[in-house]
Amino acid sequence: MTYQTITTQSLEGVLTITLNRPEAFNALNTLLLSEVADVLDQADQDESIRVAVITGGPKVFAAGADIKEMAALDAVGVMNDARPKHWRRIYQFSKPLIGAVNGYALGGGCELVMHCDIVIAGDNALFGQPEINLGIIPGAGGTQRLIRTVGKPLAMKMVLSGEMIDAKTALQANLIAEVVIPEKTIERAHQLAKTIAKKPPIAVRLAKEALLKAFETDLESGLNIERKSFTLLAATEDRQEGIAAFMEKRKPEFKGR
Numbered sequence: 001m002t003y004q005t006i007t008t009q010s011l012e013g014v015l016t017i018t019l020n021r022p023e024a025f026n027a028l029n030t031l032l033l034s035e036v037a038d039v040l041d042q043a044d045q046d047e048s049i050r051v052a053v054i055t056g057g058p059k060v061f062a063a064g065a066d067i068k069e070m071a072a073l074d075a076v077g078v079m080n081d082a083r084p085k086h087w088r089r090i091y092q093f094s095k096p097l098i099g100a101v102n103g104y105a106l107g108g109g110c111e112l113v114m115h116c117d118i119v120i121a122g123d124n125a126l127f128g129q130p131e132i133n134l135g136i137i138p139g140a141g142g143t144q145r146l147i148r149t150v151g152k153p154l155a156m157k158m159v160l161s162g163e164m165i166d167a168k169t170a171l172q173a174n175l176i177a178e179v180v181i182p183e184k185t186i187e188r189a190h191q192l193a194k195t196i197a198k199k200p201p202i203a204v205r206l207a208k209e210a211l212l213k214a215f216e217t218d219l220e221s222g223l224n225i226e227r228k229s230f231t232l233l234a235a236t237e238d239r240q241e242g243i244a245a246f247m248e249k250r251k252p253e254f255k256g257r
Helices: 030-045 067-071 075-079 083-091 108-115 130-134 142-150 152-161 167-172 182-197 201-213 219-233 237-247
Strands: 006-011 014-019 051-055 097-101 104-106 118-122 126-128 178-180
Touching: 006 030, 014 030, 014 182, 030 051, 030 083, 051 182, 083 108, 097 108, 097 182, 104 108, 108 126, 108 142, 118 167, 118 182, 126 167, 130 152, 142 152, 167 178, 178 182, 201 219, 201 237
Parallel strands: 014 051, 051 097, 097 118, 104 126, 118 178
Antiparallel strands: 006 014
């Protein structure tokens, strides 16, 4: 399909989504969010896609929401905004989503980072929630996900002051997984995506689901979810293949069954 605000490419089980509004520093307008959500919905149903990578390209990830679009909405318009539904669809993507971030990841861009499961960032990346400077607050999970990720002190500082943090600080705060030179950001994200794409897809999905539940449940409930998933995997062909390959000292060939 042809999209207006993104480009896509699929190769070796990895779907790459590139935000493509360079004239607006990849500002996340409604159309862009809708197209990202649509692509991920389709990828969720496509067995050939096992991992998705989302990037803004070599210079900027996403510098925030589309301010012009936001300014046109009154309270009723904000209440009826379609954007929360698109954000929810992005969050509900059941396969691994890897972010490759160079340059600015601000406002909605930082919130998109927190919708990713793993984030690789160039050492030129900057993260922030500057909404306070516009008389508003983050509206796509920036207060809730940020504080659960980086902790109260840093989340309070970022949201209340609007100050940005660099990639090194983001790594130390567990907002991202790795820092590389900017020229290697997308390459490293693809390398990691290809590694995960070779793993048993059912196990990968259930592992992601169990890990995310740790943010939403108490320990006992989370352990119950983990055990049920562990038990369910005992019925898969991939488990049999994984054990057989280990015993036979060969590489496994996982089929997603």
